[in-house]
Amino acid sequence: MQNRRIVLASRPHGAPSEQNFRLETLPAAEPGEGQALVRTVFLSLDPYMRGRMSDAPSYAAPVQIGGTMEAGVVGRVVQSRSPELAPGDWVEARLGWQEYAVADAKALRKLPPGAPPSTGLGVLGMPGMTAWVGMANIGQPKPGETVVVAAASGPVGSMVGQIARIRGARAVGIAGGADKCAYVRSLGFEDCIDHRDPAMAERLAEACPKGIDVYFENVSGKVWEAVLPLLNPFARVPVCGLIANYNMTELPPGPDRTPQVMRAVLSKRLLIRGFLVFDFADQQAAFLEEAGRWLAEGKIKHREDVTEGLENAPRAFIAMLGGGNFGKTLVRVGPD
Amino acid sequence: MQNRRIVLASRPHGAPSEQNFRLETLPAAEPGEGQALVRTVFLSLDPYMRGRMSDAPSYAAPVQIGGTMEAGVVGRVVQSRSPELAPGDWVEARLGWQEYAVADAKALRKLPPGAPPSTGLGVLGMPGMTAWVGMANIGQPKPGETVVVAAASGPVGSMVGQIARIRGARAVGIAGGADKCAYVRSLGFEDCIDHRDPAMAERLAEACPKGIDVYFENVSGKVWEAVLPLLNPFARVPVCGLIANYNMTELPPGPDRTPQVMRAVLSKRLLIRGFLVFDFADQQAAFLEEAGRWLAEGKIKHREDVTEGLENAPRAFIAMLGGGNFGKTLVRVGPD
Secondary structure, eight states, X not given: OEEXXXXXXSOOSSSOOGGGEEEEEEEOOOOOXXXXXXXXXXXXXXXXXXXXXXXXXXXXXXOOTTSBOOOOEEEEEEEEOSTTOOTTOEEEEOOOSBSEEEEEXXXXXXXXXXXXXGGGGTTTSHHHHHHXXXXXXXXXXXXXXXXXXXXXXXXXXXXXHHHHHHTTOEEEEEESSHHHHHHHHHTTXXXXXXXXXXXXXXXXXXXXTTOEEEEEBSSOHXXXXXXXXXXXXXXXXXXXXXXXXXXXXXXXXXXXXXXXXXXXXXXXXXXXXXXXXXXXXXXHHHHHHHHHHHHHTTSOOOOEEEEESGGGHHHHHHHHHTTOOOSEEEEEOSOO | OEEEEEEEOSXXXXXXXXXXXXXXXXXXXXXXXTEEEEXXXXXXXXXXXXXXXXXXXXXXXXXXXXXXXXXXXXXXXEXXXXXXXXXTOEEEXXXXXXXXXXXXXXXXXXXXXXXXXXXXXXXXXXXXXXXXXXXXXXXXXXXXXXXXXXXXXXXXXXXXXXXXXXXXXEEEXXXXXXXXXXXXXXXXXXXXXXXXXXXXXXXXXXXXXXXXXXXXXXXXXXXXXXXXXXXXXXXXXXXXXXGGGTTOSSOOOSSOOHHHHHHHHHHTTOEEEEOOGGGGGGGHHHHHHHHHHHHHTTSOOOOEEEEEOGGGHHHHHHXXXXXXXXXXXXXXXXXX
16 A cells, blocks of 8 residues: 655755655555554644754754654544554544554544544644643633734634633734634634734734733734733733744844843733643643533634645645634545 | 931933932921831842832832832831830831831831841842742742852842752852852852853853753843753743843844744743742741741851941942842941
8 A cells, every 4th residue: 555645855944845845655554563554534734843844953853854744633543453443443643744654552542523533633632722721721811801812713823712702801813814803703802903904013902901911922923022012910921832933044133122021021020931732731631521512512613724635735834834724724635 | 306318319321320319318207196217227229229210111110200219128116106016126118218217017027036137138038038939939949950040149149049959959150250159159059150251151051061940030131141042941930130131221232032032932831930029928927937947047148248328328229230249238327
C-alpha cells in the first residue's frame, strides 16, 4: 500500500512558500505488535506548525529537513495489532501530514461517539482545549468582566469568547473583515472589531468602556499594542500564540517598547503567563466532559474551513497564516 | 511646636535634583479625638517615591506640587487622644518626609518589642515584606532551583536571596561594585555579579549553569536583558520595581524587543506578574511572625545606610536612585 506524505523541503525565511514543502509517495509502514495502521481522514492545520518549520530554539524540536510535517489528525484504524483497537475505529493522534501512519495503540485516542469526528481536531480537540485550559487556569474571567481575544473567528478565539459568555463575562473579539466579525457576533460576543480598520485601537477602546480584564493572547503585534493601555489593574494575559510574529525575520524598528510593557505589568499588577495545551494534559477528561456537553446542548458553536486533498495542505496552511481561513482549518485527506 | 517638612517643589524631568524639593517650617498639627501626634525618628527612602514625583498614570496618586513627600516612618507617640496609644510608644506609619505628624490611631502600627525600631522600615517593614510576599505568592522557589535578584545588597534584594537560601534554593545576586558583592556573598548568596562589569551577561550565565527559575525583578534595564535568555521553562518573574527605568524620559532606541520578550513568555511558558506589597496586606501577620523569628534566630542579616538630618533626605534619595546607598536607606530625623 502506498502512502503519500508532505515533508519539509527547506526552512522558510519569513512567510513560508509552497517551495518549502514536497509531496512524496512511498510504501506505508506495517504495524508491529501493540500498534495500529491508521488512515487519515482529516488533517489539522494550526499556526504552531510555523514554529516547527524553523530551527530557532523553542519548546519543541523542529521538523527535520526531509521529515514529515507534524500535525494532529483524525482517521480510522485500517489494521490493528492491539486488543484495544479494531478496524474502523475513529482515532485522533499526532500522525503528521500523510495518508497512512503506524502508531502505538497508547498514542491513539479513540474518539467518543456522538460528535462528528472532525470536532476532535477543533472544538473538542487541541484548539478548543487550548481555550479551555487557558481560561480555566489563567484567564479566570469573573461575571461582568471584559474578555478580549483576537483571531476570534478561529477555533481558539471563538471558544475563548464563548467560554467567557458562559462564565458571565463580556466577550469582545477581533477578526479580519466584516464577514468574520458578523460571525463572531453571532456566537454571542458583545462586539467584534475588524483589525484591518485603521482606527482599530479606538474602536477597541469604545467596545471596552470598562477596560479589559482578560486578554487571551494568540496574535501579538498591533493588537497587543492596542490592548495594553486598556488593561485593568489585576488583568490576566494567558499567552498561547503570537501568530503576528511567526513570520518575522527581524525585530521591528524602535523605540524599544519593553519598558512600556514592564511599566504596565508593575503599575497594573498584570499577570502574563505563557502556556501550551499539553502543559495541562491532566485536564483533558474534564475539558472533554464539559465542552462535549456544551456542544451537545447547543451552548457553543463552531465552524470548519475544509480544504480537499492532502496535496493542497501547504497552500491552505500558508493562507491560514495570513488569515485566509474562516474557522478551524482542516484538510480532508480521505473519505470517512 | 514647629514642624519641618520636605515638599515637592517641582516635578523632575529625568533624574530628580535637589531643586525638586523644598524644606518648609510650619506649626505642627494638634491631634483630634482618636488621633495621636508622632515624632519621626527614622524616615524610609525607597525607589517607589520616584513614581510619586511624576504625574504619569500609576497605581497611586502623585504627590501634589507643594505637598509633603510621602514615606513610611518609625517614630514615637508624643501626645495621644486614643486609648490604644500612650506617649513614648514606637509606631510605624506612612507619615511623610517631616518631623511631626498627626494620624488616626488605626493608621499607626505599634512596633513589637525586641527588634530595633528601624527594622520596621526595612527587614521587618515594607521592603522585607515585599520580598517575602513576592517569593511566597509568585516566585515560589523549590529546593535546588536558582533565584536571581538585582540590587542584591538593598533591603528587598538581600531578603529575596536569603529567603531563597532558607527555602533550599541557590541565590545569585547582582549589585554595583566589589564591596556590595562581597557583602551579598556574605549573606549566603552563591555568587554576586557586578552590574558594572561589561561582561555582566556572560558572568551571570556562568553563575547560573542550570539556568534561572525565579527572577525577582526590581530593576529592569540591562539586567532583564541578561536574564531573559537564561530563564528556564516555567520560570517565575515577580515584578515589584523597575528602578533602571524610573528616570527614563523617553523609550530607548530600537529595535523593539517586545516580540523577543513575548516569544520567551510563550516558548518557555513564563509567568510574569506585577505586584505591590499592599496587594498582600492580609499576609502581614504571617510575614512578621516568620521574618521576626528568622531575624531573632540570626538566620537573616540586614544592613542600614543612615543619613543624619531631614534636610539631607533629598540628597540621600537622589544618591539611592543612582545606587549610592549600601543597604536600607534611612534618614535619622530625630533622637530615639
